[in-house]
Amino acid sequence: MNKGGTSVMWLPLVFLVLLLLVPLVDIAAVVTGYVPPGRRYQDLKLELGSSDFVSGSFGAKIEEYFQGRSVLYHGTGAFYNECVFRLTGRVPGMETRPGGWLFQKSNLTELESETVDERVNSNRDFVLEVRRRCIAPETKLLIAIIPNRSRLYSDLAFPDGEPRPERESFLPRQVAAFSDAGILTINLMEVLSHEVERGRDVFFAEDHHWNFHGSQVAAAEVARWLGTKVDTSGKDPAREYTIVSKLDTESPNRSFTTLLKFRKKSQVESEFLHDQEILDITPDWKEMAPHGAQGAGLVLESSFGMFGFSQFLEESLGVKIDSHVDPGNGSVFALAHYLSLNSAYSDPYPFLLWVIPEYHLLDGLVNQGAGSKIKLPEPFSEEECSDMVMPDSVKFRGIRKVRRKYITESSQPRIDLSFPEPVSGVRLSFRCVGGAKRGQILCPPDSDSGLLLFPRTKEPIHYDLRFTEPKRQVEIKLLFFSGEEYLMRDFEVSGILPSHVLSE
Amino acid sequence: MLFTSYSFLFLFLPLFFLAYCCIPARARASWILVGSYLFYGFWRFDFCLLLLAVTAVGFFGSILIDAKRSRSRFAAIVSVSLLLLLLGWFKYAGFIGDSWNGIANLLGWDSGKILVPDVILPVGISFFTFQTLSYVVDVYRGLPPCRSFISFAAYVSLFPQLVAGPIVRYTDVLGDLEKPRVTWKGIDHGVVIFMLGFCKKVWIANNVAPIADWMFSLHSPPLAVAWLGLAAYTIQIYFDFSGYSDMAIGLGLMMGFTFPENFRAPYRSSSITEFWQRWHITMSSFFRDYLYISMGGNRAGRMRTLLNLMITMLLAGLWHGAGWTFVIWGGFHGLLLAVHRVWKTRTDMTSLGSHLWYRGFAIFVTLVLVMVGWVFFRAESLSSVAVVFSGLIGVSGFGTEGLLQGRTDLVFWIVFGIAIALVTFERTDRKWFLSSSAAKAILLVVFVGAVHELGGQAYNPFLYFQF
Numbered sequence: 003m004n005k006g007g008t009s010v011m012w013l014p015l016v017f018l019v020l021l022l023l024v025p026l027v028d029i030a031a032v033v034t035g036y037v038p039p040g041r042r043y044q045d046l047k048l049e050l051g052s053s054d055f056v057s058g059s060f061g062a063k064i065e066e067y068f069q070g071r072s073v074l075y076h077g078t079g080a081f082y083n084e085c086v087f088r089l090t091g092r093v094p095g096m097e098t099r100p101g102g103w104l105f106q107k108s109n110l111t112e113l114e115s116e117t118v119d120e121r122v123n124s125n126r127d128f129v130l131e132v133r134r135r136c137i138a139p140e141t142k143l144l145i146a147i148i149p150n151r152s153r154l155y156s157d158l159a160f161p162d163g164e165p166r167p168e169r170e171s172f173l174p175r176q177v178a179a180f181s182d183a184g185i186l187t188i189n190l191m192e193v194l195s196h197e198v199e200r201g202r203d204v205f206f207a208e209d210h211h212w213n214f215h216g217s218q219v220a221a222a223e224v225a226r227w228l229g230t231k232v233d234t235s236g237k238d239p240a241r242e243y244t245i246v247s248k249l250d251t252e253s254p255n256r257s258f259t260t261l262l263k264f265r266k267k268s269q270v271e272s273e274f275l276h277d278q279e280i281l282d283i284t285p286d287w288k289e290m291a292p293h294g295a296q297g298a299g300l301v302l303e304s305s306f307g308m309f310g311f312s313q314f315l316e317e318s319l320g321v322k323i324d325s326h327v328d329p330g331n332g333s334v335f336a337l338a339h340y341l342s343l344n345s346a347y348s349d350p351y352p353f354l355l356w357v358i359p360e361y362h363l364l365d366g367l368v369n370q371g372a373g374s375k376i377k378l379p380e381p382f383s384e385e386e387c388s389d390m391v392m393p394d395s396v397k398f399r400g401i402r403k404v405r406r407k408y409i410t411e412s413s414q415p416r417i418d419l420s421f422p423e424p425v426s427g428v429r430l431s432f433r434c435v436g437g438a439k440r441g442q443i444l445c446p447p448d449s450d451s452g453l454l455l456f457p458r459t460k461e462p463i464h465y466d467l468r469f470t471e472p473k474r475q476v477e478i479k480l481l482f483f484s485g486e487e488y489l490m491r492d493f494e495v496s497g498i499l500p501s502h503v504l505s506e
Numbered sequence: 507m508l509f510t511s512y513s514f515l516f517l518f519l520p521l522f523f524l525a526y527c528c529i530p531a532r533a534r535a536s537w538i539l540v541g542s543y544l545f546y547g548f549w550r551f552d553f554c555l556l557l558l559a560v561t562a563v564g565f566f567g568s569i570l571i572d573a574k575r576s577r578s579r580f581a582a583i584v585s586v587s588l589l590l591l592l593l594g595w596f597k598y599a600g601f602i603g604d605s606w607n608g609i610a611n612l613l614g615w616d617s618g619k620i621l622v623p624d625v626i627l628p629v630g631i632s633f634f635t636f637q638t639l640s641y642v643v644d645v646y647r648g649l650p651p652c653r654s655f656i657s658f659a660a661y662v663s664l665f666p667q668l669v670a671g672p673i674v675r676y677t678d679v680l681g682d683l684e685k686p687r688v689t690w691k692g693i694d695h696g697v698v699i700f701m702l703g704f705c706k707k708v709w710i711a712n713n714v715a716p717i718a719d720w721m722f723s724l725h726s727p728p729l730a731v732a733w734l735g736l737a738a739y740t741i742q743i744y745f746d747f748s749g750y751s752d753m754a755i756g757l758g759l760m761m762g763f764t765f766p767e768n769f770r771a772p773y774r775s776s777s778i779t780e781f782w783q784r785w786h787i788t789m790s791s792f793f794r795d796y797l798y799i800s801m802g803g804n805r806a807g808r809m810r811t812l813l814n815l816m817i818t819m820l821l822a823g824l825w826h827g828a829g830w831t832f833v834i835w836g837g838f839h840g841l842l843l844a845v846h847r848v849w850k851t852r853t854d855m856t857s858l859g860s861h862l863w864y865r866g867f868a869i870f871v872t873l874v875l876v877m878v879g880w881v882f883f884r885a886e887s888l889s890s891v892a893v894v895f896s897g898l899i900g901v902s903g904f905g906t907e908g909l910l911q912g913r914t915d916l917v918f919w920i921v922f923g924i925a926i927a928l929v930t931f932e933r934t935d936r937k938w939f940l941s942s943s944a945a946k947a948i949l950l951v952v953f954v955g956a957v958h959e960l961g962g963q964a965y966n967p968f969l970y971f972q973f
Contacts, residue, residue, distance in 0.1 A: 014690065014693040014694050017701075017950070021516055024515075024516040055547075056551065061507060064513055064548070065511055065513045395603075395607060397600065420604075422616060
């Protein structure tokens with residue numbers, strides 16, 4: 003065969019073999035139950051229903067199933083990242099330090115002074131607003147701040163010793179701002195750094211969360227601090243926990259490695275860098291969520307809570323507490339979820355502990371959404387709601403309706419409303435039945451914007467948006483993190499008339 | 507189904523294509539039909555009925571048209587009307603209803619308002635309806651109709667170009683449809699072009715998309731942010747759409763079809779007229795042949811020509827989307843085409859056009875005008891258009907805060923995208939890749955990287971699916 007012929011031959015063959023290899027290996031793996039050494043494989047169920055054929059979810063389920071089952075694809079992805087690390091000693095997008103300690107580059111840069119000022123003040127104002135609106139006067143609001151990993155391990159994070167004064171000053175300034183405003187604040191820096199000085203690690207080397215030891219130390223400190231400020235007498239005793247220590251093959255959350263290896267959906271995991279010791283605590287954090295019976299206090303936290311903080315705190319306090327952990331989300335979302343489910347004034351907790359990582363404060367609590375500033379909902383009054391007007395037309399863009407369910411099709415869907423007469427505000431009412439955890443409602447440019455979309459709720463929630471001027475045509479945007487569907491039910495919308503606003 | 511999805515790449519394509527190569531040539535049209543309906547119905551099977559309805563109208567309509575020796579004008583009108591009605595209902599009912607209610611609102615005529623239907627827009631309806639429409643008109647103009655329903659249904663539903671073009675006319679595939687010939691050379695060329703398109707979409711379009719989305723979602727973008735976002739969208743739409751077209755052309759070649767080219771380095775155009783000869787060529791030639799020329803084209807005097815241009819572009823805008831922003835986008839381009847036409851007739855370009863500096867300047871001006879047009883095309887509402895234009899002229903400040911959203915790699919993709927868009931030519935580049943084994947090997951590595959990259963990208967949908 004001539005040269006041209008050879009050139010013609012090899013590419014189609016390689017291309018087709020490449021494409022065929024993936025499904026064939028995957029099919030073989032599924033049939034034989036094979037899992038590559040050192041890798042964990044989460045089983046998936048397809049669960050196709052007849053309605054999937056006409057609801058638009060058929061393809062999505064197949065796609066998700068196929069991606070999830072693709073041992074070869076995910077395996078090679080993880081393998082690639084491992085190879086890069088083993089060959090170069092570096093991990094893309096990360097600063098790699100001795101002992102395999104990873105730091106996100108963005109956590110090491112110097113900050114602008116104005117940004118620090120703005121964040122410190124807006125965080126303080128936001129917490130004050132939360133306390134004013136949502137928390138019963140009898141309840142003590144406590145803030146516990148988890149310092150950044152790079153702060154505790156500054157020798158590793160900043161080996162050059164180059165000063166970053168604004169970054170260093172942020173935490174003390176934030177604590178001072180909270181304290182000056184009368185917000186009870188616990189800075190966990192001292193107790194955690196003491197452990198580090200003793201040679202005990204309090205954070206994972208390749209993960210931005212604290213480890214179980216860090217969480218236990220912090221819980222003891224918080225319990226000691228609470229004991230002097232909150233009366234928990236007469237409350238139910240702490241649950242009995244079973245704690246089993248094991249090596250990490252099923253780490254509840256290893257963000258850096260998840261980010262590095264799988265980049266999207268972690269269905270197959272691989273051994274990477276460190277073996278971590280983790281604790282399996284029963285009952286787990288999910289069973290500590292408030293379900294009717296009320297504990298001596300409530301703890302709200304982001305995924306740091308998955309490392310046993312609430313359980314350790316309960317044991318240290320000796321009384322039962324309720325806890326809401328929002329895995330994978332910011333603490334603002336945990337708060338939002340709690341507020342959406344509980345009436346703050348019905349039977350107040352003695353204390354509400356809000357555990358906030360420093361990096362959330364650095365991002366700004368009001369920005370812990372999908373990009374726009376968050377405003378807490380100021381509900382319409384009963385008088386305002388006494389005579390509401392229904393829209394003539396409700397048009398969804400980027401949202402498809404399947405019977406009574408509304409499913410987002412894009413990360414920025416839109417609802418266009420047309421009212422028969424100008425309205426001064428709009429009430430959206432719906433309940434989320436699944437999908438994206440992070441979302442906001444925007445109503446630009448002249449209304450309260452950035453209301454949080456609450457994740458899964460049992461009852462419909464009202465989202466009240468006020469406008470600066472009455473209008474007939476209303477455009478409402480929903481904003482989600484890309485790639486996540488949001489499912490709504492019982493969707494209703496109505497407007498309030500200007501006279502009611504004026505009479506207020 | 508998306509070409510850039512795992513279920514297409516690793517499930518549908520290998521299984522479909524392997525069987526396609528193995529079965530006899532005469533059975534391939536049937537296999538295409540099965541595969542295409544599976545491809546189209548992957549998300550929602552009920553919409554396959556719409557595809558079937560459009561096919562039936564085209565097929566039986568053309569038979570009826572051909573039944574009379576003199577061609578049945580009545581049958582042609584009925585077929586075209588039915589197709590336009592289907593398109594109108596699914597794509598424009600909401601738009602017409604909203605516009606009507608808007609006018610009634612303005613006039614304070616509450617009783618005149620109508621209930622606006624909430625119709626789901628089927629993917630690719632504009633493409634397969636227009637394809638069928640062109641076939642019906644061609645039959646009316648004398649083309650012998652297809653006598654095999656299977657072959658015709660396979661033509662309408664041909665999956666590589668079903669949902670986002672290029673718009674393939676029946677005459678383009680007439681010879682291949684009955685017995686498509688699969689050759690190693692065709693597969694080789696097809697694979698190269700498919701991989702090129704895949705890389706364009708995944709590496710460039712998807713990587714610049716977040717910054718464009720971000721800018722268009724801002725309430726008051728500062729000047730630098732507005733221009734950066736617009737540049738990102740300019741790159742995104744080109745590489746997204748031309749990438750899809752390349753993948754469609756490549757798949758077609760692998761299957762034994764030669765689809766028409768859809769892009770020829772459009773951002774290198776030195777006039778808006780030239781831009782429309784290089785951008786979405788199959789659509790512009792469709793509007794030229796079936797609308798512009800039918801209205802008289804440039805044969806009925808200067809004013810009528812300009813009017814024809816304007817009407818054609820307004821409808822082309824409306825074809826892209828049921829919204830006033832698309833109509834304005836079409837009108838904007840119609841106006842530019844008309845102005846350029848008048849300018850050409852009054853200016854002697856022979857001496858100017860030979861200067862390199864003039865051509866560079868003309869390319870720059872054309873690109874800026876096209877970018878301005880993209881604001882209408884991308885913005886979700888007229889108020890968003892105003893917001894973006896305010897940003898572009900600096901009304902919302904000049905600041906660069908948060909310019910790159912912490913992603914400096916976006917600079918690379920934007921600069922790289924501009925460079926590729928301005929430097930390369932589709933056809934000559936392909937020749938280079940097709941003639942060199944080394945180039946193919948490099949492309950294969952970049953393609954594998956793109957498949958890997960795909961796993962980390964949340965952003966993926968093709969822009970032109972919505973049309």
